[in-house]
Amino acid sequence: MTRPKPNLNWVGSTLGGRYTIDEFIDQGGMSAVYRANDPNLKRAVAIKLIHPHLSRDPKFVQRFEQEAASVAKLRHPNIVQVYDFNHDENTYYMVMEYVQGQTLKQVLKKYSAAGQRLPLSQTIRIVISICDAVAFAHEHGMVHRDLKPANVMINQKGQIILMDFGVVKMLGEPDLTAAGATIGTAKYMSPEQARGGQADERSDIYALGVMLYEMVAGKPPFDSDTTVAILMKHVNEAVPDIREAQADIPEDLVEIIQKALAKNPNERYQSAAHIATALRLLDRLGIVPPSTDSQSTLSSKPEAVDIGYAPASPRKTVRALPAKKTKKPAVTAKSKNLKYWGIGLAVAACAVLFAAAGLLTYFFSPLLHIEQITGIAPDLPSADGMVRVSADVYSVGFDTPDKDHAPRQSVELSEFWIDRYEVTNAQYQEFLSVTRQPPPAGWPEGQFPAEEADFPVAGITWDQAGAYCAWAKKRLPTEAEWEIAARGSSGRLFPWGDNQQAVQLPHSGVYAAGSKLTNQSPFGVFDMAGNVWEWVDQPYAPIPENQRILRGGANDFLKDMAYRLIGDPSIPTMFASAGVRCAANQVNGTNQAIVAENVFFEDSFGDPGSGWPILSEGAFYYGYHPPDFYHVEVAQPENLAVVSRAPNFDTVTVESEVLIDHTDTETGSYRYGLVLRRVSEDEFYAFTVVPQNQSWEILKSTSTGFEVLDKGELANLHGVAPAGITPEKADKLQVDANGPDFLFHINQQAVAQIHDPDYPTGEVGFFVQTFDESLVHAHFDQLTIRQVEDTSGGVSGITRVDDQFTNPDSGWPTEDKEGTPYRFGYHPPDFYHVEPRAAQQHIAVTEEQVYQDVGVETEVFVDHTDTETGNFRYGLALRRTADNQFYAFTVSPRSQSWHVLKISAAGAETLAEGEVGSLRGLAPPGITPDGPDTLRVDALGSTFAFQINGEPVAQISDSTYAEGNVGFYVENLDETLAHIHYESLLIGDADPQAIAGAPKVDADPAAEPAK
CATH class of the missing domain: 1.10.510.10 (Transferase(Phosphotransferase) domain 1)
Incomplete structure (x- = not known):
């Protein structure tokens, strides 16, 4: 599609003394949008400039300011972020997140x-x-x-x-x-x-x-x-x-x-x-099943449409097994308490809910064929939609009792289960249709409004509430059970903590059950405060005869979780805003199903009621974060949050995506990551990253503090951005736990293997710790716990360096002086550039670490040259011990050739060379290439294998240089200037299979064979 030409071209200009305009993107009737560079934060931004004639219109400028001010308040993963609004003389502009796609x-x-x-x-x-x-x-x-x-x-x-809140209206x-x-x-x-x-x-x-x-x-x-x-x-x-x-x-x-x-x-x-x-x-x-034709995998067939991104996989809490698949024995881990999802009676419960909403079409489809592992007791309710509260001695009541609060006292409770959500209109309607009971008085013409199917039922008596629970094979919760489910074992005044104002509920009416995500108790039970009053049974303190108790308050009459509303249950003013949630002594264990093959637990955090702890108190804030994250926030220096949940796991792989949504400062230090085998409050392992010093640490927590089991450097993380900026990409952390052996991966690269037998099993969770940083808000996503691959015999492929060149202070050399024959260094936003500026000139740039046997890989392309015909070559440098002592593995795009060179004081000796037709990292002057080329060298002993874009081109042997630095090499032949961009550098273990699979070229008889 041809872009419109801008009315006034700002490319090359600088706005506000800060933003350099690089490229015109698009324009509309009110404004034009450009891509620009922000040198202060070293990032690309989008800048919207209103047209000059509108800049002279005070009302329009006021509306533009309104847009900027209002949208800047919206911090949401699906809304473009506004960074700044300003004007340069009479030119008004807005600075926004630059979205590529x-x-x-x-x-x-x-x-x-x-x-x-x-x-x-x-x-x-x-x-x-x-x-x-x-x-x-x-x-x-x-x-x-x-x-x-x-x-x-x-x-x-x-x-x-x-995007584009350009015509936004503030209500x-x-x-x-x-x-x-x-x-x-x-x-x-x-x-x-x-x-x-x-x-x-x-x-x-x-x-x-x-x-x-x-x-x-x-x-x-x-x-x-x-x-x-x-x-x-x-x-x-x-x-x-x-x-x-x-x-x-x-x-x-x-x-x-x-x-x-x-x-x-x-x-x-x-x-x-x-x-x-x-x-x-x-x-x-599954009413809209996942597509199975060519459209569902966009690049699977030639005629499929390439839309430039990979759509996210469907997020489901229950994964289907193929209907015709032969049954296999269930895969189990050593843990006896594995968490699975089930359906069974849950299917019937969902049918009740969705029938009233008119959503049963295609419900009973092959997608719901799941291999059942346990049976169902017909007289027990399903565990689906219920929360388990363990047997214990709990405290209920109030320290300063009055007519509405009973004195504080201890109660011993057996294990019980309670509904996660209040009973909805749709669920109650199903009960009425079966039992032919009269509808609540508040339903107009005996029916609830269609849009209120998932609102809690209200206006039912104590007897009606009990009848519903009995029909559902449950019972009313006792008063003590209800209060513990609402307050947790710590006795909070409200489900979220002691501060009533920490969560703002509506001042009237009701809302959909479970839709107020922060109104959740420590046990993961929703809407215990507000919404509708809830009937309970068996008071734990005396009440007058023939009277009953309501708990929880309503949105227009909010009360703490110890408040007891006592009255005659038959009086309309008593039950007008009363609803119900049910409880049970026992439930059918979830009809266990493996979520996917060899997967024991999976959570995309799209369900706010998935059971993870929620807290908003003091310096700690964790829980569900819309639309699909679990967030952990520590808002105080020198503090720590560790969040985990049952059941216990031992021999498993745990992986999760994580990014830092925001911090208070750009320089404060902190660490975060995964927790495994947590057996008590302060006994667990933590696998963490420390972004401020670009490192990782594996910790063992004990009652006396942290022991660092291993640590190392980490050149780059995707999921950390400057303060106030949400990163565009998360990091993936993975731990393979196999008995006492642990393998830690960061962004699919293994970084460390440790052995520690002290904690053989425990819970899985998340870790955030602040040092001098005053606030860290971390988002965790896509948690998967699956069967581990056996790593007891050791593992290859440990990554030692993974540098994406997003950090200008990563330690690589920099040279950019006028009059010098070369320049090199960090190039925004995420490159390392090397540029010789004269013909017959070469430069090698390496980092300081000495390596022997390694695998080295880079992505590289030619940003620009002086001519269209001059020859040059570039690539990787290995085992550099001096300015003129190293090996170079290069490609020459103009001659479509590759060369393996040995550089010495005598000059460059060609050890091997050949033709290559797959290079894509060079384009005509002024044109950005289609993509980088990937160069890889595996060095093992005196044997080297060279790969270009995944294809092995040569295996050579030379014993001259046994160890040295790793880096980059660029050489001009008759080209006068070559500006090369390196996008990444990976340094890890050499791959023996890659060496064995490369064609041998002129082996050195004195060289050692590849091991």
């Missing part, structure tokens, strides 16, 4: 050109991410007003980023748009906007519906030759039946689209979160 509009256009549709499973997940972003903006009082595919970016990791503030004016894009504009009316959250809901319609059907519902004609269609015409364009879509998805596109705003979904919930139900139930 494609717009959703470009993706849809590619599919359309290929005669295809984006697979439904991918469509659902993309729209869910957009809904999460929009819901977050709405929660902060902002309406986007211009939602459309062109304003949605898909970055190179497949992450969805909502409750004066609208600076002229009366009667329409703001937005016609194809995605709601009927009320088309009529010139006020836009609110529901206008964005309509636009989301249009986008979903377009992604499914391949075209928007309304189109025409003129803007006015399109707007009139939005106002007056019925939405075309989407099944005419896509006949095989599930009926439930049709209903979601139709509801979002209702002409009357009151008939639409009332929040973006409601759309996201409905779509997640389709996804999790």
Whole structure:
């Protein structure tokens, strides 16, 4: 697609004495967007400059300032981040996160050109991410007003980023748009906007519906030759039946689209979160199955569309086994308490929930065929949706009792299970349909509003609550059980801590059960505070005869978790806002299923009720973080948070993605990572990274403190960015625990192997520790615990250096003086460059560590040269002991050749050479190459193997240099200037198989054979 030319070209200019404009990106009617460089933080940014004629309009400038100020407050993984707003004389500009990738509009256009549709499973997940972003903006009082595919970016990791809040409106503030004016894009504009009316959250809901319609059907519902004609269609015409364009879509998805596109705003979904919930139900139930044709793997067939990113794998809490697969014995670890997911009765429970929501189509599909490992006791409820509270002696009551609080006392409780969520309208409706009981008085015409299916049922008596629990094969919780489930073993006043103001609940009404993510108790039970009052049984302190107790308060009458509302259960004012959650003494153990082959536990943290601890107290803050992270925050120097959960694991592989969302400073020190085999509060192993000094440490925690079992250097981490900036990429940490042997991997590179037998089993979790840093907020994602591969016989492939050249202070040499024949050093944003500036000139740059037997790999390309014909060569330098003593493994793109050189005082001796046709790292002057070339050398003894882009080209033997430094080599022949960019450098163990598989070339008879 040809980009429009800017009205005024700013390329080459510097704004505010700081931002250097590098490239024009795009422009609209209000502003132009450029890519720029921020030298202070050494990163690329996007800069939006409003057009000069609008800069003279005070109202427009005020709206632009409003956009910047409002969007800067939105810190969400699916919303573009605003860094700064300023003006350079009369030029107003906004500095934003630079997102590399494609717009959703470009993706849809590619599919359309290929005669295809984006697979439904991918469509659902993309729209869910957009809904999460929009819901977050709405929660902060902002309406986007211009939602459309062109304003949605898909970055190179497949992450969805909502862009361009250029016409944002702050709810409750004066609208600076002229009366009667329409703001937005016609194809995605709601009927009320088309009529010139006020836009609110529901206008964005309509636009989301249009986008979903377009992604499914391949075209928007309304189109025409003129803007006015399109707007009139939005106002007056019925939405075309989407099944005419896509006949095989599930009926439930049709209903979601139709509801979002209702002409009357009151008939639409009332929040973006409601759309996201409905779509997640389709996804999790398999109502929209994952695609199995060519569209689901975008590069699997020649005709498949390449949209420039790898879509994320479906996130499911239950993974299906193929229906026709031969049964195998269940894979078990030594631990007897492995956590699995099950369905069994849970399927029936889900059916109850989703029948009322009209979401049962395609429910009983092959996707739900799971090999069951244990049986079901028919008289017990399923454990699904319930939380276990262990037997113990607990404290209940209040230190200063009054008429509403009983005195503090100890109670001994047996193990029990309690519902994670309050009983919803949909669940209660199923009970009514079976038992033919009367509906709650608060249901209009005997039915609850369709959009309130997942709201807690309210207005039921104590007897009705007990009857429901009995029908569900459960019972009412005792008062003591309820209070412990709400307060935890530490006796908090509220589920989240002692400070009532730490979590803000609505001041009236109710909300969907479990949707207030911070309203969660230490046991992972939701909404114990507020929402609806809850009936309990068996008081632990005396109450008058024939009276009952409600606990938990309501949103308009919030009380602490020891508060007892005692009264006559038959009086309407007593039960008007009363609901229920149930308990049980025993449950059916989860119908165990291996999540995937050899996988014991998997959590993508998309479910806020997955059971991980939650805390917001003092300097510590951990729990679910939308949309799909588990966060751990330590907000005080010299402090530590360790979070883990049952069950115990011993011989397993544990892996998780982690990034640092933000810190207070750019220089403070801290460490974070994975915890394994935690057997007590201060007995565990921790596998950590320390970003400030680019290192890793393996710790053993004991009652006396930490013992460092091993440590080393780490050249680069992806998941750490300057203060206030969220990284674009997470780091992957992995630990293989096999008996007393542990192998630690960082970003898929093994860095250390240790042996320690002290802790044979224990819990898995996360570790964050501050030193002089005052705040660290870490995001953990994609935790997997699976069967470990046997590493008891040792392991090869330990990585010693992994440098992505994102850190200008990583220690590599720098030279950039005028008049010198070369320059080299860090090149922003993430390269190391080497440049000889004259013909017949060469330069070798190496780091200080001495290596013998190693595998060395780099990604490299030619940034530019002086001529189009001059010859030069570049590559890796190994075993350098002096300026003119080393080996060089090079490629020469102009002559399409490779050379292995031995450099000595006498000059360069060619040990081997040949032709190569696969080089891609060179392009004509002014053009960036398609991609880098990968060069690899494995050195073992006096034998070397050279690979180019994965293809072995030579095995040579030479015994002259036995050890030395590793680095880079660039040589000009008749070329006068060659500027080479190295993207990465990996130094690890040599690969004997790579050496054995390379063709031998002129072996030195005196050389030692490869070992």
